[in-house]
Amino acid sequence: MVFSSLTFWFFYLPCVLLIYYAVPKKMRNVALFVVSLFFYGWGEPVLVLLMLFTILVNYAAGLLIDRAKGNRNRQRLWLVLSVVVNLGLLVFFKYSGMIVETLNLLPFVNIAFEAPSLPIGISFYTFQAMSYTIDVYKEDTRVQKSPLILGTYVTLFPQLIAGPIVRYKDVEDQMTKRRETVEKFASGVVLFLCGLAKKVLLANQFAAMWQNLGGEGAQGVLARWGGLLALTFQIYFDFSGYSDMARGLGRMIGFEFMENFNYPYISKSITEFWRRWHISLSTWFRDYLYIPLGGNRKGFGRQIFNLFVVWAATGLWHGAAYNFLIWGLYFFVLLVLEKLFLSKILAKLPSFVSHVYALFFIMIGWAIFNFTDVGVLWQYICGLFSASDGAYSAHSACVLLSYLPVTLAGAVLSTPVLKILHRKLYCKKYYPLLLGVFCVSVMVLCTASLVSDSYNPFIYFRF
Amino acid sequence: MNSKKAQIAIVAMFLAFTLTLSVLFFALPKKEYSSSEKRYLAETPEFSFENFFSGNLTNSLEGGEKVGYIADHFPLRSLFVGINAYWNLGIGATASNGYYFCRDGYIITKPADTNRADKNLQLINLFAASFDEVTLMVVPSAGQMLSDKLPKVHAPYPDKDVYDYILGNKADNVGFVDLRQSFEKLVAGEEQLYYKTDHHWTSFGAYTAYRLYCEAMGLEAKAEDAFEKTEYPDFFGTTYSSSGYFLAKPDTIEIWEDKQVSDNVRVTITEGAKSEEYASMYFDSHLSEDDMYPVFLDGNHALVTIENQNAEGDGTLLIIKDSFAHCAAPFLAENYSKVIMVDLRYYKNSVSELAVSEKADDILFLYGMNNFCTDSNLAFLQ
Numbered sequence: 001m002v003f004s005s006l007t008f009w010f011f012y013l014p015c016v017l018l019i020y021y022a023v024p025k026k027m028r029n030v031a032l033f034v035v036s037l038f039f040y041g042w043g044e045p046v047l048v049l050l051m052l053f054t055i056l057v058n059y060a061a062g063l064l065i066d067r068a069k070g071n072r073n074r075q076r077l078w079l080v081l082s083v084v085v086n087l088g089l090l091v092f093f094k095y096s097g098m099i100v101e102t103l104n105l106l107p108f109v110n111i112a113f114e115a116p117s118l119p120i121g122i123s124f125y126t127f128q129a130m131s132y133t134i135d136v137y138k139e140d141t142r143v144q145k146s147p148l149i150l151g152t153y154v155t156l157f158p159q160l161i162a163g164p165i166v167r168y169k170d171v172e173d174q175m176t177k178r179r180e181t182v183e184k185f186a187s188g189v190v191l192f193l194c195g196l197a198k199k200v201l202l203a204n205q206f207a208a209m210w211q212n213l214g215g216e217g218a219q220g221v222l223a224r225w226g227g228l229l230a231l232t233f234q235i236y237f238d239f240s241g242y243s244d245m246a247r248g249l250g251r252m253i254g255f256e257f258m259e260n261f262n263y264p265y266i267s268k269s270i271t272e273f274w275r276r277w278h279i280s281l282s283t284w285f286r287d288y289l290y291i292p293l294g295g296n297r298k299g300f301g302r303q304i305f306n307l308f309v310v311w312a313a314t315g316l317w318h319g320a321a322y323n324f325l326i327w328g329l330y331f332f333v334l335l336v337l338e339k340l341f342l343s344k345i346l347a348k349l350p351s352f353v354s355h356v357y358a359l360f361f362i363m364i365g366w367a368i369f370n371f372t373d374v375g376v377l378w379q380y381i382c383g384l385f386s387a388s389d390g391a392y393s394a395h396s397a398c399v400l401l402s403y404l405p406v407t408l409a410g411a412v413l414s415t416p417v418l419k420i421l422h423r424k425l426y427c428k429k430y431y432p433l434l435l436g437v438f439c440v441s442v443m444v445l446c447t448a449s450l451v452s453d454s455y456n457p458f459i460y461f462r463f
Numbered sequence: 464m465n466s467k468k469a470q471i472a473i474v475a476m477f478l479a480f481t482l483t484l485s486v487l488f489f490a491l492p493k494k495e496y497s498s499s500e501k502r503y504l505a506e507t508p509e510f511s512f513e514n515f516f517s518g519n520l521t522n523s524l525e526g527g528e529k530v531g532y533i534a535d536h537f538p539l540r541s542l543f544v545g546i547n548a549y550w551n552l553g554i555g556a557t558a559s560n561g562y563y564f565c566r567d568g569y570i571i572t573k574p575a576d577t578n579r580a581d582k583n584l585q586l587i588n589l590f591a592a593s594f595d596e597v598t599l600m601v602v603p604s605a606g607q608m609l610s611d612k613l614p615k616v617h618a619p620y621p622d623k624d625v626y627d628y629i630l631g632n633k634a635d636n637v638g639f640v641d642l643r644q645s646f647e648k649l650v651a652g653e654e655q656l657y658y659k660t661d662h663h664w665t666s667f668g669a670y671t672a673y674r675l676y677c678e679a680m681g682l683e684a685k686a687e688d689a690f691e692k693t694e695y696p697d698f699f700g701t702t703y704s705s706s707g708y709f710l711a712k713p714d715t716i717e718i719w720e721d722k723q724v725s726d727n728v729r730v731t732i733t734e735g736a737k738s739e740e741y742a743s744m745y746f747d748s749h750l751s752e753d754d755m756y757p758v759f760l761d762g763n764h765a766l767v768t769i770e771n772q773n774a775e776g777d778g779t780l781l782i783i784k785d786s787f788a789h790c791a792a793p794f795l796a797e798n799y800s801k802v803i804m805v806d807l808r809y810y811k812n813s814v815s816e817l818a819v820s821e822k823a824d825d826i827l828f829l830y831g832m833n834n835f836c837t838d839s840n841l842a843f844l845q
Contacts, residue, residue, distance in 0.1 A: 006533045007525055010485040017478075042521055186470035189477040208559060394619045401616045405555040432469035439473060443480050448547035451537045452560070452707065 001042040002161070003192075003245045004199045006450050012039065013249075016157075020253055021180075029152045029175065032253070036155035040121070047119040050089070055151045057085050058129040059144070062136045066143035079137045083130065090126045093119055098320040121161030123317055127284055129154050132168035134288055141169040149175050158249035162242045164260035164280035171255065180254035188251030190435065193442045195244025198237040200446045202410060206234035209403040213396055216376050221387045223396030224380065230403070232366050233410040236265065239278070265362070265414040268354035269346055270334040273362055281317070285310050308332055318369070323377060327368040334361055487538035494536070505532040541709060548707030557614050562706035566612040568659045570702040570711055571605050574618050575837045580625045581632070586841045587828055588634040593815055597826040598638040598679070599629065600672060602664060602787050604832040605657040608650050621836055640679050642672055659714040661700020662833070663756055666692075666719045666790055673794035680825065683775065685797045690719035699753040716755045718745060724796060727773050733766040734809070744769060744793045759789035765809035769793075774800040778824035783807060783814060783844070785834040799825075807840040814844055 001008050016035045023031045041048045061082030068074040091099075097115025104111060132150065135141040144150045150168075153175055159166050209230040218227045243260035250257045260280050267273040274282055293306040308329075315328015338346070346354045364381065371377035392400065412418075425431050496503050508523035525531040537543065551559040558573040565571050584599075591597045606613055607620040626643065633639055646656055649671060656668035664672075670687065677684035698716040703709075730741040741761075749757040760767055763786060780799040782788050788804055796802045803821055805814055818826060830838070 005525060006531075006537065010481055010488065011533075014478075014481055014485055182467065182470050182474060186473040189473050193477075205554075205556060208556070398616050398618045402555050402557045409554075432466065432472065435469070436472060436476065439476060440480075443477070444543075444546060445550055447484070448543040448545075448550065451534050451540055451543040452547040453531075453534045 001039050003242065003249070004196060004446075004450070006447075007042075009196075009447075009450075012042075017252065028253075029149055032157075033148060033152040033155060036152070036157040036160065039157040040155060040160060044119070050093075050119055050122075051125060051155065052151075054086065054089065054126060054129050055147070055154050057082055058133045058154070059147045059150050061133045062143045062150070063145075065133070065136050075137055079133060082133045086126050086130050086133075090122060092116070093122055095316070095320045098322075118320075124163050124165055125154055125160060127165050127281075128159075128167070131165075131284065131288065135167070135169050141172055144168075144172075156250075156255070158246040158253075158255070159257060162239070162246070163278070164243050164246060164257055165284050166257050166280065167284070170258065174255050178254035184251045184254060184256075188248045190248070190439065191251060192245050192248030193439055193446075195241040195246075195248055196446050197442045198241030198244060198413075200449050201442075202406070202413070203234050203238035203241060204449065205403070205406045206230045206237065206410065209399065209406065210234060212399045212403075216371065216380055218383075219396050220390050220392035221384065222392040222400065224383050226396070226400045226403075226407075228363050228367055228384065229407065231370055232265075232363050233407070233414070235366060235369070236261070236414065237410065263414065263416050265359065266355075266416070267358045267362075268351060269338055269343060269358055270331060270361055271338050271343065273358055274331070274335070281314070285314055289313060304336060307336060311335070319372070321372045323368055323372050323374060326374070327365060330365060330368055484538055488533070488536065491536075491538055505535040508532055541707075544707040545709035549710075552708075555616075557616060558618070560706050562702055562708070563606065563613050563617055564706070564708055564711075565609065565614065568712050568714075569605075569609060569612050569657075570660060570706050570708055571609065571613060571657075572662050572702060572833060574604065574606060574620045575833050578621055578625070578836045579839065580621070580836045581628060583835055583838065583841045584629055584632055586844050588632075588637060590815065590844050591634050591637050594636070594818065594826060596636045596638060597828065598640060598676070599633065599828045600640040600642065600676065600830075601625065601629070601835045602668075602672070602829075602831045603643055603646055605662065605664075607832070608646055609657065620832075622832060625832065625836065638679060640672070640676050642675060645671055645675060658698065658700055658702075658716070658756075660698060660703035660711060661714065661754070661756055662702050662831070663700070663787060663790060664831075666717045669787075669791040670719060670794055673791055676795070676827070677798065682798045685721065685775075685794070689723075690721050693718050693720065695750050695755060695758075698755045700756055701754060704753065716750075716758070718758065719793075720745065721793075721797065723773055724771055724793070727771065728796065729770045730760065731768040731770075732761060732764050733768070734764055744796070756786070756789070760792060760804070762786070762789065763806055763809065764804075765806055765811075767792075767804040769796045769802040769804075771796045771800055771802075774798060776800065779803065779821055781805065781814075781818050781821065781823040781826045782829055783826070784829040785831055785838065787831045787834075788829045791829065795827075807843050808838070811843060 001012060003009070012035075019031050019035060020028060037048050037051075040051060061078050064078040065075045068078060093116050096113070100111050100113040100115070103109045132141070132144070132153070136143050144153075153168055153171060156166070207230075210227050213223050213227040213230065215227065218224045240261035247257045247259070258280055260278060262276040262279065264273050264276040267276055290306055290310045293309060294302055295306060296303040311328040311332035312325060313328070314331075315324045315326070318324045318327070334342075346357065364384075367381055367384075368377060371380060425434060428434075493507065494504060505523065508520055510520065523531065524533050534540075548560050551557075552564050557563060561573055563571045563573055587597070587599060604620045604622050606617070607622040610620075622643075626641070629639055646668070649656055649667075654667060655665055656671070657664050670690075674684040676682075694715050694717050696713065696715045698714045700714065703711055703713070725743060725745070728742065728744055730744055732739050732741065744760055745758055746761045747758065749755055749762070756762070760769075769792060774796065775798045777800045778798075779801040780795055780803070782792065782795070782802065782804045784804055784806060785808075792802055792804055801821070803817070803823070805817065807814070817823075
């Protein structure tokens, strides 16, 4: 089930809230566990078993690691075993098709193999579950004796299928000692509606703009840049909208999850961009891959190697196709260049230039991200710098013009303008009224858009 | 949200909005058919474990490719669809619902994304090879003819390319009736050739085409004053209902009736193995519906035959057509004692066999531009 659907908003959510607040406090985790399983099972119920297995593996690993206290080798054995199982499942369900396809390219190999379909959200919940086991091993968190609480943590429906990747140690206390208040609930409603608006009123418009421009077949240089801009905005508003909805829903039931996006498009360098984009993923890779590999403590050569591994993994995490690997390594190269000398130069340039620099490479990055076919990708990127078919066609000019207001709105809303405005208005007397009008407008417009069934894609099915 | 009261208000508002709509969804009776959208709404899916575990239930509720059960039966659906349409209009995303909101109350279909006019012409050429002569008539897009009423930013209509292609590539025995010049002249004189709330042409538009057809075929067209014109207001056609611009004003539909013909006519509608006979070309029951256009020959059917004893000539005309022909056929029945209309979207038998068995003297392909560019059913022509 996805949040931006009528089913979720008007049927699932009211039921969940009703059940959650009707049962006694002690039962709330059980209730959450059950409704979350239903949430996940919606669509493909069999996959619930897979998730339950993941929970069981990590629960057992946590217990075993805890019991082997004092025997580091045995602890390591259990950790490695659990990591192998976790990653093994991920590799089998997500990457086996890609691996077999690659092997089949070899002249003497010909494996007949039908890749399993990708269980939704598997990359998110596997990483979440792993964070628990690894932290128990690192003694960063206590073992969880109750399989139910661990299960509730992994399946927690708000962040289950599109993040943020909430780490166990960050919510450990909240699992048993969270407080539901009207204030939290109200701010959760506002956050949920902000996220819904980002997804339904902005991201879906940009998706339509990209489609109307002809997608990969856009005619004319301007049209291709316009398309890439649409894609850039679509991915941001979709993903950050989803994270906002997740955080909002979390607050409605008393949770507080970390912020996942911090206005990434105002970055002045790629390094800064990755500090602001999908923060929960980059910190996961930093803490559970980069630092265990030695981070920057083992010499410069080793650091570069570590970065290489982290960015190859980050790329592949986003999808089992070579373009994602290229995408990850593309950022690896840019980040290393910035580390070596580019940052120093950028710091001396006027900020306008560094903004343009960062946005340019971010946008080219989204082109790499978007085209799974490397040939098509190359053609599109060449098309960005060659006007062999003119600046635009009559059709694309029309689409660009009609989406100009949305594009401008997207540009403004990618900056913290609204946040600053919000801070200024917060103490004003008419603020509650303003907020009320905002909420009602968003509810009506989003319902209208969802009922009209306009283009409403879910773009993380590859993650 | 500095005060407790404001917080409670926000929560209450959200819950009230959500719960009202979900309760209404269950409480309101479900319609089977939407007369404004002219389609059957999604059926209630079966709630069973089997259905749930196979994923079928999700699909029928949420729709996947189609509109799902929930969106189809959502409370205040048409209001929400309208709000969405006007919102998109307001933010400049014109025609995101497929229709332009135009001056003088016109709602005009946006140009089709695909263009298979070349394939369709080739299919007609191929078909024409087994006959002496066939005639092709493609009704210009309303958007092309009324381009000064369209919003400034609009996608280009394919008319010129399509007509150029037809004129350059049609087989020699395919006659082409070009409506453009006459239509342009009439439009410039502020005559109404297309409906404001429907994608079809008006009786006047169809009559003009009929006159040009007669001219091309060497027939004598019935004079305009032979027809008695009746107006029916409150016509909410297809562009009105599918665009969602629910504040638009209704148009008036006009029926041109030649009493001499209409009193002596026999209409046979065949759908599969079933045939029914009627004594009129006009089906008045549709005049009480939102969409009145089916008043002409009862809308879309596989095969419709009009027999007119008082016709000027005694020939048989076979029309292979889309719904534009419904309003034109009564005029053509003036000059042919038998007019047979075939709709390839529903008629799946051999059309050439039909033409031979009915001894058709003339064959006319009559399509609106949009269907001519998009319809893939001409492939069934044989």
